[in-house]
Amino acid sequence: MMKTQLAFNRKIKKKYINLSYFWIMNILTQTPRLIIRRFKAAEEEMYLSLYDDDRVMQYLPFRSREDHIQIFREHLNAAxxxxxxxxxxxxxxxxxxxxxxxxxRLFDDGSDNIELGYAFRYEYWGKGIASEMTDTLLSCMLTVNPAAKFVAVTDLENTASQRVLEKIGMKRDGNYFRNGIELAMFRL
Incomplete structure (x- = not known):
C-alpha cells in the first residue's frame, strides 16, 4: 500500500502537477485507509480527548490540559x-x-534530525495503523526532503511502538534522556 502512495507522490512531482490542492485542503498525505491532515480549530476538544485516556497516556510524558491546549493552538495552521x-x-x-x-519536528538534540512521534486512541491500537502511518509519513517526508534523517524515541516499556519502528526499518540506537527520562532511541 505504501509503495503505491510513494510512487503516486513521485509521479505527481515528475509530471510537475501542482500539489496546491493538498495544501489548500491541509492534507499531508493519505492512503486508502488513513488521512493525515492539519487539525481544524473546531477539533480542539476532539484532540484533547485523546489525552484523557490513561491507557494512551501510559507511555507519554505528563502534560496538563492547558499544556495540550497551548500545543494544539500553536500547531493550528502554523506552518x-x-x-x-x-x-x-x-x-x-x-x-x-x-x-x-x-x-x-526537529529533534531536540540540536541536530537537523527530524523526530517522528504519534499517539492513537486506544480502540485503534493493534490494527496495523501505526506501521501504516509511520511508513506513509516517512515516505511523504522523503518525497519532500530526500536528505532528511529521522529519529524516534519511545518509552523503554513501550515494546509495541518499538516493534513498529523496527518494522519500518528504524534501528535501535541506545537510549536518550529527555527531561530526565530515559527513552529508547531509534534512527532511520
Whole structure:
C-alpha cells in the first residue's frame, strides 16, 4: 500500500502537477485507509480527548490540559504550505473518525534530525495503523526532503511502538534522556 502512495507522490512531482490542492485542503498525505491532515480549530476538544485516556497516556510524558491546549493552538495552521513539520491529525478515510495524532519536528538534540512521534486512541491500537502511518509519513517526508534523517524515541516499556519502528526499518540506537527520562532511541 505504501509503495503505491510513494510512487503516486513521485509521479505527481515528475509530471510537475501542482500539489496546491493538498495544501489548500491541509492534507499531508493519505492512503486508502488513513488521512493525515492539519487539525481544524473546531477539533480542539476532539484532540484533547485523546489525552484523557490513561491507557494512551501510559507511555507519554505528563502534560496538563492547558499544556495540550497551548500545543494544539500553536500547531493550528502554523506552518506554511509545503512544510511537513508539525502535529497532524490522523483520520479514518472511510468515516473520518479521529484515530489520533502524529508529528514531525526537529529533534531536540540540536541536530537537523527530524523526530517522528504519534499517539492513537486506544480502540485503534493493534490494527496495523501505526506501521501504516509511520511508513506513509516517512515516505511523504522523503518525497519532500530526500536528505532528511529521522529519529524516534519511545518509552523503554513501550515494546509495541518499538516493534513498529523496527518494522519500518528504524534501528535501535541506545537510549536518550529527555527531561530526565530515559527513552529508547531509534534512527532511520
Amino acid at each position: 506554511p504550505a509545503g512544510d511537513v513539520t508539525g502535529r497532524w491529525g490522523l483520520f479514518n478515510t472511510e468515516d473520518n473518525d479521529f484515530i489520533g495524532m502524529c508529528l514531525l
